[in-house]
Amino acid sequence: MSDTARVYIVDDDRAIRWVLERTLAQPDIEVACFERADQAEIAMDRQPPDVLLTDIRMPGIDGLDLMARTRERHPDMPVIVMTAHSDLDSAVASYQGGAFEYLPKPFDVDDALALVRRAIAHARERRTPAREPEGIDTEIIGEAPAMQEVFRAIGRLSQSHITVMINGESGTGKERVAQALHQHSPRARAPFIALNMAAIPRDLMESELFGHEKGAFTGATSQRRGRFEQADGGTLFLDEIGDMPAETQTRLLRVLADGEFYRVGGHTSVKVDVRIIAATHQNLEQLVSEGRFREDLYHRLNVIRIHLPRLAERREDIPRLARHFLAEAAKELSAEPKLLTEEAEAHLARLSWPGNVRQLENTCRWLTVMASGREILVDDLPPELREIGSAEMAAGDWRGAFREWADRALAAGHTHLLEEAVPDFERILIETALKHTGGRKGEAAELLGWGRNTLTRKLKVLLPALADGSD
Numbered sequence: 433m434s435d436t437a438r439v440y441i442v443d444d445d446r447a448i449r450w451v452l453e454r455t456l457a458q459p460d461i462e463v464a465c466f467e468r469a470d471q472a473e474i475a476m477d478r479q480p481p482d483v484l485l486t487d488i489r490m491p492g493i494d495g496l497d498l499m500a501r502t503r504e505r506h507p508d509m510p511v512i513v514m515t516a517h518s519d520l521d522s523a524v525a526s527y528q529g530g531a532f533e534y535l536p537k538p539f540d541v542d543d544a545l546a547l548v549r550r551a552i553a554h555a556r557e558r559r560t561p562a563r564e565p566e567g568i569d570t571e572i573i574g575e576a577p578a579m580q581e582v583f584r585a586i587g588r589l590s591q592s593h594i595t596v597m598i599n600g601e602s603g604t605g606k607e608r609v610a611q612a613l614h615q616h617s618p619r620a621r622a623p624f625i626a627l628n629m630a631a632i633p634r635d636l637m638e639s640e641l642f643g644h645e646k647g648a649f650t651g652a653t654s655q656r657r658g659r660f661e662q663a664d665g666g667t668l669f670l671d672e673i674g675d676m677p678a679e680t681q682t683r684l685l686r687v688l689a690d691g692e693f694y695r696v697g698g699h700t701s702v703k704v705d706v707r708i709i710a711a712t713h714q715n716l717e718q719l720v721s722e723g724r725f726r727e728d729l730y731h732r733l734n735v736i737r738i739h740l741p742r743l744a745e746r747r748e749d750i751p752r753l754a755r756h757f758l759a760e761a762a763k764e765l766s767a768e769p770k771l772l773t774e775e776a777e778a779h780l781a782r783l784s785w786p787g788n789v790r791q792l793e794n795t796c797r798w799l800t801v802m803a804s805g806r807e808i809l810v811d812d813l814p815p816e817l818r819e820i821g822s823a824e825m826a827a828g829d830w831r832g833a834f835r836e837w838a839d840r841a842l843a844a845g846h847t848h849l850l851e852e853a854v855p856d857f858e859r860i861l862i863e864t865a866l867k868h869t870g871g872r873k874g875e876a877a878e879l880l881g882w883g884r885n886t887l888t889r890k891l892k893v894l895l896p897a898l899a900d901g902s903d
């Protein structure tokens with residue numbers, strides 16, 4: 433890639449295009465603006481940019497569609513979605529669709545430039561096959577027992593070339609762990625190549641993995657090396673392996689057995705030395721039993737297994753992760769790091785985080801841009817994270833958290849756990865009931881299923897400040 437980065441802007445609003453074009457046009461950034469998504473797509477086919485910046489609401493193809501279509505063709509291209517605050521839901525959806533970031537409107541031009549620069553750096557990093565080991569930042573935060581287990585595994589495997597299977601939900605840090613395994617392996621100086629099976633159209637998968645010869649199919653205008661060749665001597669990280677189509681599974685199995693393959697349309701075999709790390713959020717055993725994943729391939733990949741727990745199962749790590757991400761976001765946006773109030777930190781630690789560590793990271797970026805003061809309060813959180821949802825409660829998360837608490841307390845040598853836990857349990861129920869009744873104790877007692885006298889007695893011990901006075 434040359435030193436000049438190319439950025440495409442798509443927005444039907446002329447004024448926004450004008451502002452962004454002037455802001456982003458820097459000596460090392462070349463900008464092109466488009467009024468409609470289809471125009472941008474034509475240009476992208478001719479010459480893909482390094483970063484795409486698109487509005488959400490546009491006539492014709494809207495920004496989210498454009499992003500989805502772009503990701504199919506250029507899975508590594510960072511896409512920044514611009515959105516008004518009122519469109520927060522679509523912005524959140526854009527994360528789920530894989531957007532790199534979003535830029536809330538109205539935006540500060542310096543923030544916009546900082547964000548685009550970060551996306552450019554990200555695109556470059558993804559495209560540089562050989563990374564110096566010291567260049568990879570694989571700090572993994574984790575004090576939870578399950579994460580300590582992961583660190584031990586990385587340590588134990590550090591002299592090995594063995595195949596590893598990482599499983600865990602989306603956003604739990606599988607790719608980061610794969611990078612760490614590579615970085616701490618004898619292959620550290622060779623390339624680490626990541627490929628997400630879910631992001632590649634089926635018919636391009638084989639050529640993506642194994643490359644193709646010139647003329648192998650329409651559009652194959654030159655020979656291309658696949659990811660296996662790019663990863664020679666290093667590590668190939670196959671993310672979402674459960675999404676690999678059956679015919680590619682067969683081919684992969686053969687390559688793993690023989691250590692050689694043919695490029696699509698090729699007649700000369702290519703030999704490579706590649707360590708495979710695979711990852712999935714799916715239950716591969718089930719896919720095998722349903723006949724959707726080859727059993728022999730499963731056994732070949734599933735030599736050593738590392739499990740990454742959901743973020744909600746390692747809540748004790750949330751405050752440190754949040755502080756880390758706030759510091760990172762501040763650096764990236766050249767802003768002053770925000771601080772979490774104790775209350776906000778405790779709140780974050782109670783949420784269920786279905787998007788796991790990635791969702792926490794995105795939230796911290798959002799807060800760095802959106803929170804008005806230096807200190808972050810619960811009220812500064814995006815609306816969907818302000819309440820501890822009843823769904824989260826119903827999902828039984830508190831029981832999981834509670835079980836972890838008990839585990840930790842026992843591991844730390846505590847005894848008489850009930851004496852610690854029961855008062856907290858009752859206090860929380862009483863406080864919540866009183867909140868619901870606007871402080872009326874008689875009604876609260878009824879909600880709790882206690883007599884009025886019992887509540888009075890409990891209040892004296894548990895919440896003396898609330899004990900005096902009647903309804």
Ligand SMILES: Nc1ncnc2c1ncn2[C@@H]1O[C@H](COP(=O)(O)OP(=O)(O)OP(=O)(O)O)[C@@H](O)[C@H]1O
Nearest residue numbers: 571572573601602603604605606607608789790793
């Ligand atoms: N323990 C951790 N410490 C610091 N950063 C982390 C940690 N875990 C994850 N991250 C960061 O969170 C983001 C999501 O992690 P990653 O991409 O590795 O998840 P993943 O499980 O591979 O997700 P997916 O399955 O969706 O690809 C990344 O930016 C990663 O750097």
